[in-house]
Amino acid sequence: MPRIVMKFGGTSMAGMERIRSVAERVKREAEAGHEVLVVVSAMAGETDRLIQLCREAAALHDAREYDVVVASGEQVTAGLLAMTLQNLGVNARSFMGWQLVQASGAHGNARIEAVEHRLLDEALQRGTVAVIPGFQGVSGDNRIATLGRGGSDTSAVALAAGVKADRCDIYTDIDGVYTTDPRIVPRARKLHQVTFEEMLELAGVGSKVLQVRSVGLAMREGMPLRVLSAFEDRPGTEIVTTLRSDMERNAIAGIAADRNEARVTLTRIADRPGTVAAVIGPLSKAGITIDMIVHAATPNRGASDLTFTLPRPSLAQAMAVIGEHRAAIGYSEMMTDQAVAKVSIVGVGIRSNPDLAARMFDTLADRNINLLAVSASEIKVSALIAEEELELAVRVLHTAFGLDAVPEPADEAAR
Amino acid sequence: MPRIVMKFGGTSMAGMERIRSVAERVKREAEAGHEVLVVVSAMAGETDRLIQLCREAAALHDAREYDVVVASGEQVTAGLLAMTLQNLGVNARSFMGWQLVQASGAHGNARIEAVEHRLLDEALQRGTVAVIPGFQGVSGDNRIATLGRGGSDTSAVALAAGVKADRCDIYTDIDGVYTTDPRIVPRARKLHQVTFEEMLELAGVGSKVLQVRSVGLAMREGMPLRVLSAFEDRPGTEIVTTLRSDMERNAIAGIAADRNEARVTLTRIADRPGTVAAVIGPLSKAGITIDMIVHAATPNRGASDLTFTLPRPSLAQAMAVIGEHRAAIGYSEMMTDQAVAKVSIVGVGIRSNPDLAARMFDTLADRNINLLAVSASEIKVSALIAEEELELAVRVLHTAFGLDAVPEPADEAAR
Numbered sequence: 001m002p003r004i005v006m007k008f009g010g011t012s013m014a015g016m017e018r019i020r021s022v023a024e025r026v027k028r029e030a031e032a033g034h035e036v037l038v039v040v041s042a043m044a045g046e047t048d049r050l051i052q053l054c055r056e057a058a059a060l061h062d063a064r065e066y067d068v069v070v071a072s073g074e075q076v077t078a079g080l081l082a083m084t085l086q087n088l089g090v091n092a093r094s095f096m097g098w099q100l101v102q103a104s105g106a107h108g109n110a111r112i113e114a115v116e117h118r119l120l121d122e123a124l125q126r127g128t129v130a131v132i133p134g135f136q137g138v139s140g141d142n143r144i145a146t147l148g149r150g151g152s153d154t155s156a157v158a159l160a161a162g163v164k165a166d167r168c169d170i171y172t173d174i175d176g177v178y179t180t181d182p183r184i185v186p187r188a189r190k191l192h193q194v195t196f197e198e199m200l201e202l203a204g205v206g207s208k209v210l211q212v213r214s215v216g217l218a219m220r221e222g223m224p225l226r227v228l229s230a231f232e233d234r235p236g237t238e239i240v241t242t243l244r245s246d247m248e249r250n251a252i253a254g255i256a257a258d259r260n261e262a263r264v265t266l267t268r269i270a271d272r273p274g275t276v277a278a279v280i281g282p283l284s285k286a287g288i289t290i291d292m293i294v295h296a297a298t299p300n301r302g303a304s305d306l307t308f309t310l311p312r313p314s315l316a317q318a319m320a321v322i323g324e325h326r327a328a329i330g331y332s333e334m335m336t337d338q339a340v341a342k343v344s345i346v347g348v349g350i351r352s353n354p355d356l357a358a359r360m361f362d363t364l365a366d367r368n369i370n371l372l373a374v375s376a377s378e379i380k381v382s383a384l385i386a387e388e389e390l391e392l393a394v395r396v397l398h399t400a401f402g403l404d405a406v407p408e409p410a411d412e413a414a415r
Numbered sequence: 416m417p418r419i420v421m422k423f424g425g426t427s428m429a430g431m432e433r434i435r436s437v438a439e440r441v442k443r444e445a446e447a448g449h450e451v452l453v454v455v456s457a458m459a460g461e462t463d464r465l466i467q468l469c470r471e472a473a474a475l476h477d478a479r480e481y482d483v484v485v486a487s488g489e490q491v492t493a494g495l496l497a498m499t500l501q502n503l504g505v506n507a508r509s510f511m512g513w514q515l516v517q518a519s520g521a522h523g524n525a526r527i528e529a530v531e532h533r534l535l536d537e538a539l540q541r542g543t544v545a546v547i548p549g550f551q552g553v554s555g556d557n558r559i560a561t562l563g564r565g566g567s568d569t570s571a572v573a574l575a576a577g578v579k580a581d582r583c584d585i586y587t588d589i590d591g592v593y594t595t596d597p598r599i600v601p602r603a604r605k606l607h608q609v610t611f612e613e614m615l616e617l618a619g620v621g622s623k624v625l626q627v628r629s630v631g632l633a634m635r636e637g638m639p640l641r642v643l644s645a646f647e648d649r650p651g652t653e654i655v656t657t658l659r660s661d662m663e664r665n666a667i668a669g670i671a672a673d674r675n676e677a678r679v680t681l682t683r684i685a686d687r688p689g690t691v692a693a694v695i696g697p698l699s700k701a702g703i704t705i706d707m708i709v710h711a712a713t714p715n716r717g718a719s720d721l722t723f724t725l726p727r728p729s730l731a732q733a734m735a736v737i738g739e740h741r742a743a744i745g746y747s748e749m750m751t752d753q754a755v756a757k758v759s760i761v762g763v764g765i766r767s768n769p770d771l772a773a774r775m776f777d778t779l780a781d782r783n784i785n786l787l788a789v790s791a792s793e794i795k796v797s798a799l800i801a802e803e804e805l806e807l808a809v810r811v812l813h814t815a816f817g818l819d820a821v822p823e824p825a826d827e828a829a830r
Contacts (some may be wrong), residue, residue: 016471050491056431057495058502065501068494068509072487076465080472086480087473094483098513099557142514192704 003035003124003170007134007156012045012171012230013077016084022230023084025171026129030090035124037163039134039156040081042073048304049148067136067146071097074152082131095119101155103145110145110156112137114148115162124163132159153214161221166216168225174209175229176237177202179254179403180331189405191253193238193377198253201346201380211226213381215239243348251349251356252401256380257394258342259387261291262315263372266322268303268332269295278329279306279322286321288314292342292384293376306331307373309384312338340372341390345397356401357381363400369393418450418539420583422549422571425459427645428492431499437645438499440586441544443615445505450539454549454571455496457488462564478522482551482561486512487792489548489567497546507544510534516552516570518560525560527552527569527713529579533657539578540704568629576636583633583640589624590644591652593615593692594669594818599809603611604820608653613668616761616795658763665814666764671795672809673757675804676706677730678787682719683747684710693744694737696719701736703729707757707790707799721746722788724799729752755787757803759797760812771816772796778815784808 006029008022022040030036041047050070054061059198074126074300085092100119103110124131134152139145147154153170175190177199182188194202196219200212209227218225218239228236243249269275276295283290293308310318315336322334343364350356360381364371369392373384398404423437445451465485469476493509500507515534518525536586538545549567554560562569568585575583575783590605592614597603609617611634615627624642633640633654643651657663658739684690691710698705708723725733730751737749758779765771775796779786782808788799800808813819 016468019472053431053491053495054498057434057498061498062501062504062508065509068497068511069491072490073751075487075490076468079480080468082471082483083469083476083480086477087475093477094480096483096513096559098511144511164676311555 001033001035002159003163004029004038004167005037005039005156005160005163005165007039007152007168007170008041008230009152009170009172010047011173013040013042013218014044016080019077019080019084023081023088023090023169025230026081027083027088030127030129035127037120037124037130037132037159037165038081038161039132039152040074041134041152042078043071046073046076047296056089059345063109064139064143067107067144070290071133071136071144071146078131078133082129085129085131090129091127092131093123094131094133095123097133097136097155098138098144099397100125100132101158103137103139103147103408105145107139107143107145110137110139111149112158117162117353120137120159120163142331144200149308150211151213154217157214157221157223158301160223161217165223168223170210170214170225170227171230172209172227173230174227175234176227177209177239177254181257182393182399184257184391185255185398185404186405188398189403191237191242191249192235193243193249194253194350195243195379196239196241197379198346198348199239201344201377202254202256210239215278220371242327250347250402251353252345252347254402254403255394255397255401256283256342256344256346256347257390258344259390260312261309261340261342261384262312263307263309263340263384264315264318264322265305265335265337266329266331266333267335269306271302275329276306278325279308282321282325283310283318286317288318288321292374292382293375303332309340309342339387340384342382342384343393343397344380344388345401346380348379350376351378359400360397363396364393367392367396416448416450418452418578419581420452420454420571420575420580421576422454422567422583422791423456423645424585424587425456425462425566426588428455428457428496429459431495432490434495434499437586438503438505440495440645441496442505443498445542445544450542452535452539452545452574452580453496454547454567454574455489455492456549456567457492459486461491474729477522479554479558482522482559483667486548486551486559486561486787489550493546493548497544500544500546500742505543505544507546507691508538508549509546510538512548512551512570513553513557513559515547516573518552518554518562520560522554522558522560524563525552525554527562530574532577532579535574535578542624552822565626566628568626569632572629572633572636572638572640576632577639580638583638585625585629585640586640586645587624587642588645589642590649591642592624592654592669595809595813596672598688599672599806600813600819602669602819603813604818606652606664607650608655608658608664609668610658610763610794611654611656612794613761613763614654616670616759616792617669625654625794665762666768666816667760667762667818669761669818670809670812670816671757671759671761672805673759674805676757676799677727678722678724678752678755678757678799679730679733679752680720680722680750680752681744681746682720682750684721685745686717686719690744691721693740694723696731697740698725701732703733703736709788709795718747724755724757724788754802755799756802757799758799758805758808758812759795761795761818763794765791765796766793774815775812778811779808782807782811815819
């Protein structure tokens with residue numbers, strides 16, 4: 001019998017009326033002959049309320065006690081959903097995170113290590129719908145451990161892998177993954193399929209549909225995901241290992257926009273081995289991740305400029321770290337710029353088609369958009385540009401790669 | 416090192432400001448050299464809010480899911496108090512009910528069976544304050560089980576017994592046990608000491624300070640209790656096995672008033688063995704507890720009246736049960752009266768001094784208060800009277816037994 005995991009976010013669980021409509025949806029899947037495991041978030045706003053109480057209790061609080069407090073939100077919705085299902089005549093019960101999800105690592109930001117699946121297997125095989133609070137498990141010292149914000153997606157994927165589910169459906173208030181941010185391009189299109197790699201690149205650079213960690217875990221486990229609207233009955237987006245060949249899809253899945261960038265340039269850095277490492281090493285030790293990096297030594301000059309980008313919130317700290325290591329690095333001047341942004345084309349087609357990068361640069365050049373830096377991976381090409389040109393860049397690329405939606409009455413009505 | 420349990424109710428935990436003041440109080444006890452275990456209730460109103468959600472989920476809900484939902488209230492306050500204590504520099508941590516309190520019996524109304532005290536002993540001996548959510552434990556099938564409303568008092572006593580505490584302090588919004596209801600007798604006096612038996616009689620008949628179950632448990636375990644104000648630093652009431660002989664106290668601890676009575680009279684019931692059993696048996700089977708019972712057969716008449724009292728809410732059901740068994744019982748008429756009340760004198764002195772009962776009846780007779788029925792136990796004498804005479808009866812008995820407070824400025828100011 002097909003086994004599925006259904007995950008519902010906080011907006012879907014906000015109040016008894018919505019919990020009832022979630023229960024109806026779960027009932028339909030159970031009656032369609034699925035073994036169903038449901039993972040729930042806390043009611044929208046509840047986790048923030050609990051976090052606020054912790055802040056009032058102590059500015060710096062024990063993460064283990066924080067976990068005890070905030071984990072209660074999902075405990076409540078799990079119990080309420082189980083009751084509501086029973087009331088609809090569905091055989092259901094809740095399981096607590098401490099009963100079956102082993103976690104490790106820092107409290108407040110733990111990782112799932114293992115799922116005690118025998119209890120669940122038994123329940124699912126008996127036809128019981130299992131309802132489980134997301135975002136939590138039990139640590140090695142037998143205390144409640146939470147997975148960090150958004151961890152319910154990761155719980156759902158880990159539980160799906162633990163019980164060897166056939167797929168994991170994530171119900172959310174966004175009805176799927178789009179070719180780009182619909183606020184920038186109103187004609188952005190919902191994708192029927194993306195690969196895990198594409199999803200990671202799209203999620204990592206701005207399309208906030210799924211927690212990145214959950215996508216990475218699903219990729220490693222080969223667990224097919226679907227992102228669906230919790231409020232409408234329309235097909236969502238499938239996230240898979242390999243695109244089905246019968247699916248008509250562009251080589252480019254989408255255009256990602258990321259404003260969370262800052263640029264640092266160190267001038268007249270010596271052209272000798274180890275200078276780049278002398279910069280990156282101390283930053284990495286301070287927990288700062290470098291994104292793009294450009295270091296083109298000009299022959300016979302003996303010195304050149306090093307440019308790199310990093311997350312905007314880390315800029316001040318990075319400047320301090322570099323200042324401390326000035327002597328070891330040996331640069332002339334440090335220049336920074338926060339008015340930059342990154343635009344990327346993402347798609348598995350890039351791997352086999354170098355023309356796509358060229359088309360990207362041509363398209364941007366046609367609009368006189370200056371490239372401050374460029375980087376490329378197997379399935380992504382990114383350009384750093386002036387932030388004020390970001391929206392234009394996204395729009396022209398979206399059109400150039402054939403992503404604009406052909407208006408369909410049904411599609412338009414749905415947004 | 417003396418080991419104490421401190422229990423705080425919902426009003427003491429209502430919001431971070433009050434939780435901070437609880438933490439200050441716990442800190443003082445810890446700094447005074449006590450090993451401290453704290454049992455907490457949910458924030459006032461929170462348990463009701465959660466119960467309401469359960470009702471909305473399903474009119475008839477699974478008690479195991481109800482337990483999952485409502486137990487979260489104390490989980491939150493336990494975490495918050497532990498954090499707040501740490502913030503005051505006190506070494507503290509929370510323990511969940513499922514980590515150490517084994518419970519049995521019906522979910523939603525479970526009993527504590529055992530306390531896994533090794534974890535607690537270890538923490539307490541290291542000087543860690545242990546904070547534990549009241550009202551909950553873990554059932555035999557490893558699911559959260561709650562103890563029923565007011566169960567936090569019982570949790571506190573069970574944990575105190577489990578860790579062999581020297582005493583258990585119950586902090587509440589009532590600052591102690593009074594000689595009678597201060598709303599009836601403004602000069603009611605706070606008792607410095609009562610025995611467990613007296614407390615049970617006072618609690619059972621109307622003085623709602625402590626959950627009856629917790630007093631019974633403390634009595635069986637010989638665990639000294641104190642009832643104290645959570646908001647003021649004044650001595651409360653000690654509840655002990657035997658009154659200390661150096662304590663000046665009246666033979667009578669207090670006067671209890673109970674309006675929750677209804678009277679049933681069956682006329683012309685046959686004077687033969689088994690008739691009383693024929694009445695009580697079916698009622699008991701229906702779960703109805705009889706309180707007072709009067710059956711004085713008049714010699715040579717062959718028939719007489721049987722009068723008994725029961726809780727008012729059970730009256731309608733009792734009438735139905737008796738009607739069904741009319742033939743077996745063989746009575747002429749069933750008469751009922753709900754305008755009755757019970758007044759009782761309670762005190763360990765009654766055991767050794769039969770004059771006290773006589774003084775009670777004389778006092779009531781002096782005021783022309785008619786006795787509808789009378790019952791007596793080792794430490795209590797009760798009279799059933801017309802409800803409209805209850806307040807007068809309580810006042811005159813309070814004076815007659817020397818319980819009226821001698822006005823002391825401090826005492827007056829404190830109420």
